[in-house]
Amino acid sequence: MPTERSFAVTPLGGIALEGRDDGAIVSLTLCARPGNDDTPRFEPLIRDIATALSDRLTTLELAVAPDVAGLHLDVLRAIASVPRLSFASYSEIARRAGRPRAVRFVASCVGKNPVPLLVPCHRVVPLSCGRNIHDAIRRPLLLGNFTPDRRLKADILRLEGYFDAKNSALINFLS
16 A cells, blocks of 8 residues: 655654555654655644643544564554553563563564554563663663664653653553
8 A cells, every 4th residue: 555754843853654545654753854755644643643642631543554463563562552651561561462482572573663652662661670760761771772762762751741740659560
């Protein structure tokens, strides 16, 4: 199915979104630059996605159609089940995907997530981060790797409200 790419500048920087004619999102790229063939079609959607990160009352219902299959798709589905103000470890995602020993594969899938923000891989952190998640905001390396920039993971989490004092008691760590 043919796709179109749109680009918009958001509080997180440039975001490019590739979508199909039926509106399903194929990919979302953070830290993107404008492309020569970009269309304005998905610019409002990109802005809505960025707004929804910081607005706890906004809920978006989106169709995603990443070009992945098998266990990779199972991992993305498991990541998508991690609710806002919760974290999951790589091992928890492996269990949810039905392959508890595939922790390294999960880490690889997280790094190759074609639809970050929509499938919230920024909510997947190393088990060693554990209950010290508030220390991690000062030292983003504790949050684990994040493509394309480790500091961006902390910025996204901050936008979602993870490090607000009023949300401190609400944060869940799904081991």
